[in-house]
Structure formats: structure tokens, C-alpha cells
Amino acid sequence: MGLLSRLSKAQKQQMFGRFVLDWMPRLSYVLVAVSFVWLLALPHQSYSKHTYVSENALMPGSALQDEFSKIGLKAATQNYTLTTSTDSRSGVNTYAVFYAPRSDGTEALVLSAPWISRDKITNTNAIALILALGRVFKRCSHFSKDIIFVVSDGDAEGLQAWLKAYHGLDQTTSDHFEETLTVRSGAIQAALNLDFAGTGDYNAMGIFFEGVNGQLPNLDMINTITRIAAGIAPVEVTLHDELVPYTENMTKNYINSLKKMLYMMKYQAAGTPTGNHGLYLKYKIDAITLYGIDKLGWPSQRYNLFRLGSLIESAFRSLNNLLEHLHQSFFFYLLSGVHRYTSIGLYMPPVIILGVAFILQALSLWGLSSDLPLELEAIASDEKVAIALPYSLRSRELKLAATTLTLAFVAGGASFNLLTTSFGIPGETPLLKLMASVGVCSMLVLSAVSSAHVRHRILKSKKIKAGANAKGTSLTPAADWIVLKTCVLALSALVVTTLSALNFSLAVSIGLVIVLPFMAFRPSSYVILSGLQAAILVAISPPGLMMAAASWYSMDPAQVLNWVLEGYEVLGTWLLPTICCIYWPLNLAAIVMVLLPVS
Amino acid sequence: MSGSTSVATPASIFTAAFALRLALFHLPALASTLADQVEISTPITSFKRLSEGVFLFRNGVPPYDGGVFHQVCAKGHARADRAFSGAKTDRLFNLLLSKAPLLLGLFYPILSSPLLVNLLYILGDLAIGYMLLQITAIKDQDSAHAKKIRQYGGQLESPGMDGVTVAALYLFNPFTIASCLGRSTILYSNLAVVAGIWMGMKRNQNLAMFNIALATYLSLYPAMLTIPVWLMLNREAGGYSVQKKTAAQSASVFLLSLGSLFLLSFVLVDSWDFFVSVYGTILTVSDLTPNLGLFWYFFIEMFDQFRPFFLVVFQIHVFTFAIPISIKLRKYPLFVSFLLCTIMGSFKGYPSVGDASLYLGLLPLSSEIFKYMRYSFLIVNLFLYSSLLAPIFWYLWVYVGSGNANFFYAIGLVYGIGEIILMIDTTFAVSRRDFELLSPVEEVSADGTKPDWDRKVIQK
Helix, strand or coil: CCHHHHCCHHHHHHHHHHHHHHHHHHHHHHHHHHHHHHHHHCCCHHHCEECCCCCCCCCCCCCCCCCCCCCCCEEEEEEEEEECCCCEEEEEEEEEEECCCCCCCCEEEEEEEECECCCCCECHHHHHHHHHHHHHHHHCCCCCCEEEEEEECCCCHHHHHHHHHHCCCCCECCCEEECCCCCCCCEEEEEEEEECCCCCCECEEEEECCCHHHCCCCHHHHHHHHHHHHCCCCCEEEECCCCCCCCCCHHHHHHHHHHHHHHHHHHHHHCCCCCCHHHHHCCCCEEEEEEEECCCCCCCCCECHHHHHHHHHHHHHHHHCCCCCCCCCCCCEEEEECCEEEEHHHHHHHHHHHHHHHHHHHHHHHHHCCCHHHHHHHHHHHCCCCCCCCCCCCCCCCHHHHHHHHHHHHHHHHHHHHHHCCCCCCCCCHHHHHHHHHHHHHHHHHHHHHHHHHHHHHHHHHHHHHHCCCCCCCCCCCCHHHHHHHHHHHHHHHHHHHHHHHCHHHHHHHHHHHHHHHHHCCCCCCHHHHHHHHHHHHHCCHHHHHHHHHHHCCCCHHHHHHHHHHHHHHHCCCHHHHHHHHHHHHHHHHHHHHCCCCC | CCCCCCCCCHHHHHHHHHHHHHHHHCCHHHHHHHHHCCCCCCCCCCHHHHHHHHHHHHCCCCCCCCCHHHCCCCCCHHHHHHHHCCCCCCHHHHHHHHCCCCHHHHHCCCCCCHHHHHHHHHHHHHHHHHHHHHHHHHHHHHHHHCCCCECCCCCECCCCCCHHHHHHHHHCCHHHHHHHHCCCCHHHHHHHHHHHHHHHHCCCHHHHHHHHHHHHHHHCHHHHHHHHHHHHHCCCCCCHHHHHHHHHHHHHHHHHHHHHHHHHHHHHHCCCHHHHHHHHHHHHCCCCCCCCCCHHHHHHHCCHHHHHHHHHHHHHHHHHCHHHHHHHCCCCHHHHHHHHHHHHHHHCCCCCHHHHHHHHHHHHHHHHHHHHCCCHHHHHHHHHHHHHHHHHHHHHHHHHCCCCHHHHHHHHHHHHHHHHHHHHHHHHHHHHHHHHHHCCCCCCCCCCCCCCHHHHHHHC
């Protein structure tokens, strides 16, 4: 017989009601704080583990045999054209296949380089290296996988066209054309993409690994390169293009790790690959880009093409040893340095906690729209057991919430269609189309809010008329905003948690942006306060975020929009559809919610 | 339609549903994507496999010979069909036109025209919507005579949803639309089930039993719906002897219809192979293509020597509920048919969202129980999460390769939990309302307080 049994029924009921209505919302804020702290703690040393090579078949090969000979590989070119809603691009890819002596032609590795480097100058060293390695590999008898060399044209569309054609997805339609490949090999197991601009030496090597839609290569791919770069061909390796000085200071270390992790999350959330390696990932091929960093005054030992060649040769020997696709190590990870990873088990909880915070808040509001508040009132007034009915006497009015949400999703889908369709009207730009969508969305908000206010007035006047002969408790249904907010919060939880399975960083970014406004905002009887809340929600709406990004990177808003649109049309990233069809509708519904009548 | 506040008329609802489906069918990428989703097309209901069968049939190859319907052909059936659409009329064609109960026969003449096929699917959905409308009307007539429940506010219980809302909830259910666009053949089984229920409510014994037999013929499990339909036929019926007589009649009509359907099929394809091919696959779960159900993962892991035992256990489990539920809830045959459809949709070997569209369509027919439900928020969320996560995890498993089969099966389990909580909660709600019916609220005494003995019993 515990404490609970000594309480009267009224007290128990009161406790439960208080818990649902008062404590659950507070608890949800606590959970948000926990989630924030957890996310910030992730880069810390004690949360991440040292990476280790998981695949036993990978054993870094030995030195480079520098015997040069005639290349004599089977080579060919491929033309392609790609038309987007704003422009048209075409180019020529060059590729060659080395048929390995011990291979049956069923498996292959790829070594590729784009013509133009990340630094927007010619990728001279990388291409030279490919030619040189072609000669070297031709002399090797130990390869059991074919090796394909690709030099791709254009930004990313060149390699994309080549990969499409390689996997038999080439077709000619009005908006794209990929020439069929004449030289082929087997299934591609792994790929390395080289980005070594210019003709000089380098200080360090950066690894880019984030692919389309935040897809990541198997961690063993990165592990292999870092192991080789630590031993056989000593090169300083870092993540991305940022070099971090070594320090013993814990705080500085933490800040550096945090920066690295934020960089990774930024790239992952945007869903645009950080290099051509990202395109391979779409075809289940593990790939990374190696990037030559040349930073004046950096203390590490400089390296030249020779050492780089030995590094890549060793990497290919290792990959050559693979018996199957890389699968042992992690596919879901966060990196705070080349040697430190945080696995999914540690980084998922904050997102789930965030989802739980949304859900708790929604449940509390769901309780608020039931009989619970009335029961509590009854207990407070006469200290008697309020009768717990088998059902709620107040009915929930779902009509407004359902209509608003449906219209919001339709408006979101319509803006997406508008942005991605070319109408052939002279002078049409993405920015103009976006403005049109903003117009449609604001019309939606206006009509929903005004009709709700009119309905509210009518109901009120009816009630005053009926009030004369009505007696006892009033059983007016809960206010519309409560029901709408419940739905918005529940949907937000749904979006954040399900999206985190696909693209963790995007889910976290969306969650962190919306969690506080969506949870805390509610209509106020002070018009100014409601207006302020609506203004904040407009600021975090897609156009608002676009303006913010534009001013942050000091770009033109049209440029930001074009970049997002290009990502969708050229690479098939999901940022635009996610923003238009999921994020914007929720945001619109939230704006409608704060502008609804208070009660 | 009692006290309808809805502005929508049946005509507008049906026109909108028709137009929406037609428009969505015109986005070819959407329809073909949906048709490839494992949540929509199971080996039993896949339209692709049906086309395959029709194609073989048309070319004189026995379609049920050697497990044709279990071989997935990746692509090319549409192209092949186009090439053969002008094929000569042969002997079978004449037979099919006059008496074709089989789906194969149904699609034989129209498969070459995508428009006709799409129209057939759309009309099937609309027909189900129309029948739900009619069933609601009959139910409203019934409840007009029934005893009213006095509520805790003093007013009488408000009537349930009107027919238009019920039909709209079916027609605009995303599961229904997805299943229709994916051209899952579960639609025809659903159609027969709803027709059987409608006829049962109309007390048309022969047609009711024929339709249930048709549904049984198409997907086997609806056989257990004979019991609730018999209950419908006998509501307010006289004595024991009358009931016994109708039971015998119903059973014989059912068996006779089923027998003649089998015979017709034999005449059509000229062999009994289809028996093993269709019902064998349903019962032995021999095709382990993943789906939303609970069977495939279990039987992939199973050692062969245990397989028959667990197979029998799993299949009996589906059927065990029919009789106890029908006895306990015999006053609510509509609800019993909903519950049995949910059980079928959850526990059968090859469930798809088409099954969910059926039971979610039948649920609003018992809308008076909604306010007694306690977990509606949870149930809605479980369905939302599983229907979003299932394709995502499938993508991670099959396309990206970073996930694995466990991911997808876990979501199948979540979906199953959603269905089970739905069954539990609705059954609780029906029983609770029954309790209210038996122990009405006592009149308010002079000082305005109400006795609360009845609540203490239930609320513990």
C-alpha cells in the first residue's frame, strides 16, 4: 500500500489532470533542453570512438612499382546534354578501362577526376595522376578487379551522365541525353575521386564524403585512406578543406571538433554532394573525394604527386582485396575528425527526444480539448470527485484543423510544381515563381484566419442569444487553435523522426528551427503579440530562411534559390521537395494557428 | 441521412473522387511507382503478375502451370502486351465474354487498353463507396427503431455519421487511393465483401452469400464473413427454428456458389491447377516476397522441419477469432464484419494497404462507438508513422544498402501493433457502449447530483 492508495480519488484525479495539463508541457521543454545539450555534447572526445578498420579483407598494399610503360587501355568518350528549367548543359566524358589479368570482368573499381577542380581551376595534377596510374596498373598482374578511369566534364552532371549510362539508365528525352557507353566492365565496387588542382605540391589532403541527400559511404572507405596516409605514404589528412592546428587544450579541441561536425552536418543537410563521389553513392558504390590542400605556412610536410600516386596505388590494392561490397563498418555516423566517429546509437537519441517533446506537448493539448479541464474545475470548486465519463462530453472540432492542413499541403505541393515547371513565358525566373507561391500561401493564411474569425463571431453571438435559457456547465468545444496546434505538433514529431532515418542532419536542423516556436507559440489576446509570433514564423518560413541564407553568405536571394533548384533538377536532391511539400505546409499551419481567435 | 449538416452531396463526392483518381492515373510515374511498392502489391494482388497470367493465357500457355503467378517478371509485360494486343481471337475468348468469374477472364478483353483498366479500378472504388452509402442508410433505418441511449448531459445520443461522410472517408482515404493507383487486385475482393455486407443488410440471402463466396473465391479468408452476414440476415428474426433454417440455407447457397465458381474456373482454364496455385500460395505462404505482414520474416528464418507446424498455427490463428467474436458481439454484425476484416488484414500471409482501406472503410459504419475509444490519437499516429517509415526503410534496405531487412520488418511490426490496438480499442468501445445501453443514466435527482455507481465498475 503505497502513497497513491492513501490519496482520495479526487486527489488522484487532480494529480493526473495537473500532470497532463501543467507538467507535460514543462517536461517537453526539459526534453528539448536535454536534446540540445546532447547534440552539443556529441563532438566531445568521450562521446566519439576511435575509428577502426572493420573489413578484414582490406589489407593496405605495399609500395608502388614505378615502372612506366605504354598505356594501351581501351578508351572511349561519351557525349551528354542536360536541360533544366533555367539552362542547358552539355559536355564530353572521357573514360578508359583496364581489364585486369586475374579478373572475370564482373567487378570493377573506378578512379575518376573532374576536368575542373573545386577551386574552379583545371584539375591538372589529378588528371596527370590518372594517366600515370593507368600506365602503372597496366603493368600489374595482381589486380583481380577491372579498373575504370573516368575524366568527367562539367560540374556534376558529367559524371552523373556517365554513371547513368554505365548502369543502363541512358535514355534520350526532351530534357536529357546520355550517349551509350561503348566500353564497359562489371559491377563497380568502390570509387575514388581525385581533386588536385594546379601543378604544385600540397600540404595536406582533405576527404569529402557526403553524398546526394546526405548518403554516406561505408566508414571503412575513409578508414582505409587514413590508415594508408598514416603509414605507407605519409600525408596529413583532414576532413573537408579545413585544416585544424593540433592542440592539447581541451576547450579548443572541443570547439574544433564541434566545427568539423557542424561542417559535416551542413553538407549533409543540404543534400548536395561535396564532390563527384556523392553521385556514386546513389548506385550503391562507396566513394570519397580526395582533395589537395595547399595552405601557405602550414607546418606539415609537403607532398608531391609521387607520394600521392603511391597512396592511391595502395588504396586500390586494398580495395582490390575486397571479396564483396564494403558492409562491415558503419553507414550511419557523424565524424568530428578523420579518426573519431560517433555512431548512430549515440546521435539518434537527441532527435527522438525532440520528437517526444513534440508529442508530449501535443498530448497535453489533446487533454486540454477533452473534459479534463472541466473535471479539474469541478474538483477545485467543491472538492468532490468529478465524474470521469466514459467519453468526452465536449466534442473536438476537427473541421478547421483538417481543412487548414489539407490546404496547406496542397499549397506546398503547388509551389513545388510551380518552381520546377518551365512555362515558357518570357522573363520567368525562379524568384518570380517563388513570389507567386508566396502570394498563394498568404492568400491561404488570410482566408483561413478570416473565416475562422467570422465563424467565431457568429458562434459567440449565437451563444449570447442562447445564454439566457441555458444553465449549468457550458460544453463549448475546445478552441480551434488548440486542435490545430495538436495536429501541427504531432505532424512535426512525425516529420522530424522519420526524416532522421533518411538524412539525420536535415532532420536535426528542421527540428531545432521549429521546436521552440511551434511549442511555445499560441494565439494571444494582444494583437501585437500574435503579430510578433506570426512574424517570427514568417522569418523561419522557406522564403525567410532563403533571405537569411542570402545575407549570411552575402549572395543574391535568386542565387540561393537557383542553387537549391539546380540541386533538385541536376542531382535529384530532396532539399526542395522536403522544404516545399513538408516544411512549408507545417509552417503555414503554424502561422494560421497563432492568428486564430483565442477562445 | 439523418440530421446531416454536411454540405457535400453524394454526387459531388463521387465526382470529386472520380476526377482525383483519373488525374492521378495521368501521372504515369506515380501509378507505376505505387504499383511497385511492396506495401501495395503483394504476390497475390500484384497487377503485374495478373498481366503476366493473362499474357500467357492469351498465347495458349496454361497460366497456372509451373507457378507462373509466383514468378516476378521485372519489366516488359506492358510492352509485350502492346505487341500482342492485336492477337487473334481464339476459342477461349468466346467463353470468357459470356461467363468469366475469374479475374483473368475479367481482364482478358481489356488489358490492352490502360484506360479501360484504370476505369475499371476507379469504378470499383466508387461502387464500394456507393454501397457504403446504402449500408449506412439501412443502418439508420434500423437504429431509428432501436432504443436510444440517454447521455450524461441529458440529451439523447446523437446519430452516427451520415452516408456521405462514410463514403467520403473511404474514397479519400490515402490507402484506398494508393491501392487503386497501384492497381492492386485486392479491390475486387473488397468489392465482393462490401457487396456481401450490403446484401446482408438488405436481407437478400442469395446475393449476400453469393458475394461472400465470390470474395472467398478471390482471396479465401473472407470465408469467415459468412457468420456476420448470416447474423445480418437474421437480425430481429424469429425463433430458433427459423434461424436454424436460414443457417442451413445460407450455408448451402454459399457452398453452391463457391462450387460453381470453381467449376466455371475449371471450364475457363481447363485444369484444376489454379487450385494449388492460388489457394496453395495463400495457405502455405510459399512466396516470401517481403510485405507489411508478419509472416515472411518469420518463415524466412524458420528451419524447414518446423515450417508445417507454424504454418498451421499461423493460419488457424487467423480463423480462430471468427466464432467467439460473432457470439460475443452478435448484436452488432456490422462491427463483427469490420473486426474480422481487420483480423484478416493484419494476420494473413500477404496483407497490403488495400486490406487496410477495406477495414478503415467499414469502421465509420459503427461511428457511434467513436467517442468511447481511448487510443484514437495513438492509433492515428501509429498508422502515420508506419506508412511513412515503411517506404523509407525499404529504400534504405533495397536501394541505398545502408539498412537491412530488420528495418523494414520492424515497421511491419509497428503497423501490426497499430492494427491490434485499433481492434482492441474498438472492441472495448463497443462493449462500453453496450454497457451504457444496459445501464442507462439515472434521472438527475433533485439536488442535481448524479449517481456514479456505474462508472466505478468500469473505471476501476
